[in-house]
Amino acid sequence: MKLYDALYDNLPCICITTDRSGLIVDLNQMGRQRLGYSPQELLGKEVISLFAAADRGSLQTYLADGSVSVEQQTIGDVSLLDKKGESLWIRLTLRLLTDDLSGEAIVFFCEDRSEVRQLEATLHNKIRQIQLIADALPGKAAYVDAQQRYRFVNKQYGEWSKSPVEEILGQTVQQFMGTSGYGEIQQYVEAALSGQTVSYKINWRFADGQERYMAVKYVPHFNNTSEVLGFFVISQDLTEYKRTETVLQQFNTDLEHQVQERTAQLQQALDFEATLKRITDKVRDSLDEHQILQAAVEELALVLSVGCCNAALYDYTRGTSTIYYEHAASIPASQGRIAQLAEFPELYQPLLQGEYFQFCSLVPNPVRGRVAMLACSIFDDQGVLGDLWLINQPDHVFGELEIRLVQQVANQCGIALRQARLYQTSQNQVEELERLNQLKDDFLSTVSHELRSPMTNIKLATQMLEIILKQAGAIGGEANNQVTRYFQILYRECQRELSLINDLLDLSRLDQETVPLMLTAIDLKTWLPSIIAPFLERAHGQQQRLQVNIPADLPKMTIDPTSLERILTELLNNACKYTPARETITLSAMATPEKVQLQVSNSGVEIAASELPHIFEKFYRIPSNDPWRYGGTGLGLALVKKLADHLGASIQVESAAGKTKFTIQFPIFCPYPDPHLSQFP
DSSP, rough: HHHHHHHTTTTSSEEEEEEESSEEEEEEEEHHHHHHHHHHHHHBBGGGGBBHHHHHHHHHHHHHHHHHOOOOOEEEEEEOOOSSOOEEEEEEEEEEEEEEEEEEEEEEEEEEOHHHHHHHHHHHHHHHHHHHHHHHHEOOOOOOOSBBBBBEEOHHHHHHSSSSSSHHOOOOOOHHHHHHHHHHHHHHHHHHHTOOOEEEEEEEEESSSOEEEEEEEEEEEOOOTTOOOEEEEEEEOOOOHHHOOOHHHHHHHHHHHHHHHHHHHHHHHHHHHHHHHHHHHHHHHOOOHHHHHHHHHHHHHHHHHHHHHEEEEEEEEEEEEEEEEESSSSSSOOOEEEEEGOOOOOHHHHHHHHHHHEEOOOSSSSTTTTTTEEEEEETTTEEEEEEEEEOOTTTTOHHHHHHHHHHHHHHHHHHHHHHHHHHHHHHHHHHHHHHHHHHHHHHHHHHHHHHHHHHHHHHHHHHHHHHHHHHSSSSSSSGGHHHHHHHHHHHHHHHHHHHHHHHHHHHHHHHHTTOOEEEEEHHHHHHHHHHHHHHHHHHTTTTTTTEEEEEEOOEEEEEEEHHHHHHHHHHHHHHHOOTTOEEEEEEEEEEEEEEEEEEEEEEOOOOOOGGGGGGGGOOOOOTSSSSSSOOOOOOHHHHHHHHHHHHOEEEEEEEEEEEEEEEEEEESSSSSSGGGGGEEE
């Protein structure tokens, strides 16, 4: 859940991430600040333990029944305990997150409600005080008789009316209230005089212009015969209460608006997170620069609903910036436009430093008019590769979440572009190496072919010279031993050079797949002895033991005998060459219904494990510090590998515990890829 962790770590609320069973796996930055815990202190701890005891039961039931889903679920206001055990009042929201690699996790979004709680308590106390005052008697009171004249007015009542008490006494309700005011309360006065208890609230404007909101109660006064003598007027000034109520309503409205804004921000963050994941998946799987830029630009343009989004790449050699991909919705496009970096230093200097900025054009563009723009560098650890531009209407301001999304997309593009360029460079290098290797093979083939005829002529001329000298009596006998030795050296070196040339030509033909397969059925029991005979004599002369293990029931093989002979000759030659005296060389065979396995092993020698992967390479020799210090061209085993592949066989080598073993598995019926290159005797 690394991608979710990076997003929630910067949210302005406490985020606690748990596994499906409620064990804590992470705590975001705000959580660490407000609760005083580090993520390590809470790792593996039950999240229920962080809540007040009164809330734990319901939360435990909620987690246990598996009802947490991918949709946001608001639990309500609960108490969260910090490291000191102090209570923090929060509004709790849960959401289930899923990930193919990490599994499921639950995020506890804890929005701080402490200030709201404190304000509600203050308002509640104030309202309570007002209610106590309103219920207290005596208070602001007056007595009106049956003729609607004021007979008693206390001091507080007089202060309300800004009139001396003496001026009120004797006045009728209509005189005191005025014609317009009396008309509004006349029905209540008449109801009270008829014996009803009346309560009402009224906005009243006094003579000095003040407007007060009052609660008024009329209580009838009866004599012993139930005749109404008048009524008591009990009044309360609820102006401050009304103002507080208005403030509270406004506060609730503002708070609800803030909750809606936070919810919208969180939803936007989740949408951006999903967009970033889609873009990351697309650019990570692509090695094409145009596909990378296309994926980033299209996704950004759609999720941010901008008029235009484009991506440009820099050419430092030419000092240019070229727009390679653009998605334009409501703003004219400019794909393919080339800008000189030096001509706009106010734009490209910060971009070349890996920075971002947004601005609104003061001078209208001839094509786009006035627009708002956000520019962000595309860069990696090796430098700036290009930039991303988002263009919208001039009154648009890119928010923090939008800017962060663009930066993260630019970072992913930088990584993907560098990866694509490295891949392209490696592909170019591979192609160049293949070209050079082909040139080398062509050169060796040409040189080998051109050398073969001169070397054959030299060998023939040497033989003819020896015959002429023998006929002339110039060589022969003990006096001419030195001349004879020189002729032997000539023959040996000519044969050595011809063998090298033949090896090079054979490898070249095998690489070009122009060597025909002369397939025939052979019986190894009768075919092998003539191949092995020279090596038996050679091993005996070098004090080596050559053992041959061929089972009597070995089946016949359909194969090219010339290629098979060449393989065995090279392997036995190497074995005789590198096996110390008094050690053993073994040639063995075994068969299955489909394959024949030949194995050549020798004791007393061992190839280092680091060298084994290279011994079949052309011209490869064991380094000079290796105990194998013998001459050779390094083509023998390369030719063996090519011939084995040509016959459809596999070859492996093992070397350990003072023993080296080559194993070749041949199909009983050798395949031939091109029937025109195959001949049957």
